[in-house]
Amino acid sequence: MMKLSGFADEISPDLMQQITVCMDEGIKHLEFRSAWNTNVLKLNDAELLKAKTALESNQMRVSAIGSPVGKIGIMDDFESHLRAFERAIHAAKVFDTKYIRVFSFILPQGDDWRRHRDEVMYRMKQMVKRAEEANVILLHENESGMYGDTPERCLDVLATCSSPNLRQAFDPGNFVQSGVKSTLEAFHVLKPYIEYIHIKDVTLHNGKEAPAGRGDGQLTELLMQLQSMRYNGFLSLEPHLVYSGMYPDHTPAELFVIASQALKEILQHIGEDWT
Incomplete structure (x- = not known):
């Protein structure tokens, strides 16, 4: 049975509104990225505990920390980022939660990625070492403009670091925006490392986000593949529909x-239960 989660800060900066909408949708987890217009890494201890109390009092949990770690330039200072x-x-x-989302660093536009590979791997290995010590799992998200924005370079990061504490958060929409022609082929390349799924769909002709199944991310086929694997992990909604322009008269909620x-x-179409 697959578990639903989501970046509920797309609903509202107000945590209670995030919780209410998710509860109404039967979603029992959040991928916690921000609340009260403040990124999770900027919340102080009292604010973190306030958020935890609000979630627990509504029988909700955090599926992952939706951190921006690794979403800096490859030539930006790394020590402060640590x-x-x-x-x-x-x-x-x-x-x-055992999961923390991370990225594999922004490359200078137009640069040959090979120039930066060693530094990317050094930084990723440093983070993986710390994750191993802390007993947490880093979820590497593929995203356009990062080192890991193609299946092959995602695989390079995962295989080079070679740790059970670094897995792949597979985002089909981001692959479409990076020009990957088949997210299904990308899935098979990364299959041994995939431990978490972001639900984002994108239409290839304009690179805009769309509801799941209405773009070119092959969401139905991907979910069927997961079903055949008896995947019981998270499907985390990161729809970004507010940016698509498809529904100009709708609120973020x-x-x-x-x-x-x-x-x-x-999920109903393929006969898959969810919680």
Whole structure:
């Protein structure tokens, strides 16, 4: 049985509104990225505990820390970024989740990625070592403009670091935006490392986000593949529909519901239960 989660800060900066909409949709987890207009890594200890109390009192949990770790330039200072990474580990412990989302660093536009590979691997290995010590799992998200924005370079990061504490958060929409022609082929390349799924769909002709199943991310086929594997992990909604322009008259909360309902329609179509 697959578990639904989501970046509920797309609903509202207000945590209670995030919780209410998710509860109404039967979603029992959040991928915690921000609350009260503040990124999770910038929340102080009192605010983290306030958020934890609000979630627990509504029988909700955190599926992962949706951190921006690794979402800096490859030539930006890394030592100060490691301090932010420590804050992500702290937040994971507060919310009792083993997962922290990370990225593999922004490359200078137009540069040959080979020039930066050694530095990417050095930084990723440093973070993986700390993750191993802290007993947390880093979820590497593929994203356009990063070192890991193609299946092959994602695989390079995962295989080079070679640790059970580094897995792949597979984002089909981001692959489409990176020009990957088949997310299904990308899935098979990364299959041994995939431990978490972001539900984002994108239409290839304009690179805009769409509800699950209505773009070119092959969401139905991907979910069927997961079903055949008896995947019981998270499907985390990150629809970004507010940016698509497809629903100009809808509130962010309404857009999140549209995204949630689109995912559930696919799950019902393939006969997959969810919780």
